[in-house]
Amino acid sequence: MSFLGRVVEWFTTASHWQGDAGALHRLSEHVTMSAGAVVVAAAVALPLGVWLGHTGRGGSLAINLSNVGRAVPSFAILVIAAQLFGIGWQPAFAALVALGIPPMVTNAYVGLRDVDDDIRESARGMGMTGFQSLWRVELPVALPPLMAGVRTAAVQVVATATLAALVAWGGLGRFIVDGIAQRDFVQVFAGAVLVGALSILTELALAGLQRLIVPQGLRTRETSKNEPFRALVAGEMATEMRVNP
């Protein structure tokens, strides 16, 4: 039987889906871990980035954070977290939260900074307080870049959760890591397909969410053109490109 035939067979074998080592359980581990990490990271990163952007303080910190984050390999973060927190879900969770924070801080900061001063002044002129202006005017306007940061972070977290199999945690990475160890490339391939599909679904789901929560009036041509996958680097590019006039 051809290799791909054996992969199809893997997917159609019920026992590969059931039980604690089955694909469904691994999938739910992967999703729970990733979602938890993104939520915790967002709870830290978004208020920080929004506050920095609103007040205009700590700009270089906010922008350099994601540059530094990119320079530190996620594999290294995970392995070092395992040395700090021992084995199990804790090191994986800690590493994923740490990875999720930088892109969200940077994009929230850039989004808030990029709000037109005229818009801020109009909000002031209408008698809004600083907080009202932030909550009712600046945040909605900054939502597209902010969400781009959330998407970048979420996809990165889902990707790195795959590596967590190396520090003795579950998730879909188990199929890949165990498969490589056992030279069972059918299992490796099946695991890779599952992980790839989950990442793409994550990106699409968050793109859909963004479409739902960005107010209609703010869906400029640019935002609606922001097809899935394209926004992935849009946030990063926004920060990189400020260097150039």
Add this chain to the structure above:
Amino acid sequence: MLVGAAASDPWVRWDWVARHGDDIWAATRQHVELTLIAVGIGLLLSFPLALLARRWRWLQSPILSVTGILYTIPSLALFAMLVPWTGLSRTTSEIGLVSYTLLILVRNILVGLDGVPPDVKESAQGMGFGPGRQLLRIELPLALPVILAGVRIATVTTIGLVTVTALIGQGGLGQLILDGLIRDFRTPLVVGAVMSVVLAVFADAALAVVQRLLTPWSRR
């Protein structure tokens, strides 16, 4: 499975570092090679892709979507999908690494070329520049800052991803990290991680210098 933090194990044992200077150097060199090849091939592929997307606008969306999907698939998964065909080899790592540079590079080349002001292009045409000469002499130089910004992101990203290729038998400094993980010995792990960060920071700084030298007009 593999890990259990030994409380007594110090983060860095300098005597190990001193004895394994050659190994660290070899790993660093492999890391640099894997990165250079990936970014080099990435650039060679990205330029034609970006030019195609510019020439025929309808191609832009499929090109960016496909490179976007490649960028979205986790590195380990992408390597794993290639293993049945190209084995646990350098080819497998390079295909994966190149795939990750494409979205960043194509996008930045496109954005850079789009940023050339229309009146500049008109002047070039007015001076009798054909499309090829206009691209090489006028548009590419003006787009260079944005393109090089993309090269910097792609390079730093690749340096990080190379560590993951340790799992398919390559990896450069990732080998040291994996080695530390498997033997539960912190020193190689810390050395591999620190050297990888140093490499990324150094590469970024070096490319920033290149950017300054190549675009003297953009200095303020």
